[in-house]
Amino acid sequence: MDIIKIENVKYKYSKEDTKYAVDTVSLNIKKGQFTAIIGHNGSGKSTLAKLINSLLLPIEGKIYVKDMDTSDDSKLWDIRQTAGMVFQNPDNQLVATIVEEDIAFGPENQGVESSEIRKRVDDALKAVGMYEYRTRPPHMLSGGQKQRIAIAGILALNSDCIILDEPTAMLDPSGRKEVMDTLKKLNKQGKTILLITHYMDEAVEADRVVVMDKGNIKLDGTPKEVFKNLKEIKKFGLDVPQVTELAQALKEEGLNIPSDIIHIKELVDLLCQ
Numbered sequence: 272m273d274i275i276k277i278e279n280v281k282y283k284y285s286k287e288d289t290k291y292a293v294d295t296v297s298l299n300i301k302k303g304q305f306t307a308i309i310g311h312n313g314s315g316k317s318t319l320a321k322l323i324n325s326l327l328l329p330i331e332g333k334i335y336v337k338d339m340d341t342s343d344d345s346k347l348w349d350i351r352q353t354a355g356m357v358f359q360n361p362d363n364q365l366v367a368t369i370v371e372e373d374i375a376f377g378p379e380n381q382g383v384e385s386s387e388i389r390k391r392v393d394d395a396l397k398a399v400g401m402y403e404y405r406t407r408p409p410h411m412l413s414g415g416q417k418q419r420i421a422i423a424g425i426l427a428l429n430s431d432c433i434i435l436d437e438p439t440a441m442l443d444p445s446g447r448k449e450v451m452d453t454l455k456k457l458n459k460q461g462k463t464i465l466l467i468t469h470y471m472d473e474a475v476e477a478d479r480v481v482v483m484d485k486g487n488i489k490l491d492g493t494p495k496e497v498f499k500n501l502k503e504i505k506k507f508g509l510d511v512p513q514v515t516e517l518a519q520a521l522k523e524e525g526l527n528i529p530s531d532i533i534h535i536k537e538l539v540d541l542l543c544q
Contacts, residue, residue: 274432274463275300275323275354280332282318292318294486295332302431305454305464307474307494310483311508316467319483320436323465324356337431352381354432354465355425359440361417370412370420371396371405377428388427395426398460399453415446419453432463439470451476471498471512475533482507495531514538 277298283291293315300306310316321327322334325341336354339346358364367373371392378388396402399419404412409420418438425433435454439447451473458464466477474480480497482490484507490497498504498515505511518532532538 272302273299274302274337275465276333276335277319277323278333278335280319280322280329280334282322282327282330291330291486293322293329296486296488297332298481298488298491300432300463300465302463303458303461304479305458305466305477306479306481307466307468307477308481308483309468309471309474309509311469313485314483314507315486316483317436318486320356320434320465320467324354324434325350326356352428353430354434355428355430357418357421357425357433357435357438359437361414361421361438361441364421364424365409365417368408369405370401370407370409373409373420374424374427377424381428391427391429395423398426398457399423413446414442415449418442418446418450422450422453422457426457426462430462432465433457434465434467436467437469438466439468439473447473469509471510475512482509484508494533498533499531501530 277296280293280296281291282293296319308316318327322329323336325347328342334341336350339350341350365373366376374392374395375388378391396405399422401416401419401423404416409417422433439450454464454466455476466473468474475494477494480494481488482497482504489507490500498511501511501519512533514535515533518528518538519530522528522530528541
């Protein structure tokens with residue numbers, strides 16, 4: 272079942288713009304899928320995320336979230352509850368002085384009963400591994416911990432789909448790992464994850480990778496299918512995982528190595544044979 276359907280969507284930020292930020296994009300995302308959207312700055316990936324979350328409305332075409340039309344004002348709250356959004360800077364999403372109060376903020380605005388709010392807050396904090404920090408002030412936490420709190424806030428709304436717009440861009444490597452481990456765990460539990468990133472090592476963790484350039488989708492497939500197109504990806508100003516590049520270089524030197532290696536362990540196992 273498709274949780275998100277994008278049909279021939281076009282968007283530009285002002286009438287004066289000669290080019291569309293998103294230009295005739297069609298994309299369906301299945302429930303429970305972990306999809307990574309990659310592209311250099313200005314490729315349209317963040318604009319697409321905002322269109323899905325109804326922060327922007329298409330000029331042409333339609334987007335449906337769980338069969339709800341994103342341009343239907345009466346469905347706005349339900350759409351944002353179904354597809355929750357996590358932004359680049361976690362500080363922009365934290366609103367309270369105590370972690371558990373911050374996570375309760377969304378359900379309180381939904382009019383959820385207090386006993387149910389308590390359960391949702393505890394469940395969300397446990398899901399992201401932050402339960403023991405529930406009484407701490409958010410500003411005392413590290414970047415990775417703050418981002419996990421922002422994700423917990425989306426979980427407390429009972430969101431089926433989590434859209435993340437470069438959530439690790441401001442984090443150090445350990446913070447990035449914390450967030451990625453959390454996303455993989457949530458995905459295993461059945462949450463649909465849509466990750467917008469420019470880190471290739473994050474994209475290889477997804478079930479599916481979509482490459483955008485100049486507002487269009489250029490490549491779409493599993494990480495192995497996408498990253499073996501080394502020359503094409505570099506043409507869009509992107510890198511490929513270092514291990515993929517090394518594998519292709521070894522292949523060109525005459526070693527019998529497949530061109531779709533994306534994990535270091537795969538290459539090590541092959542070379543050790």
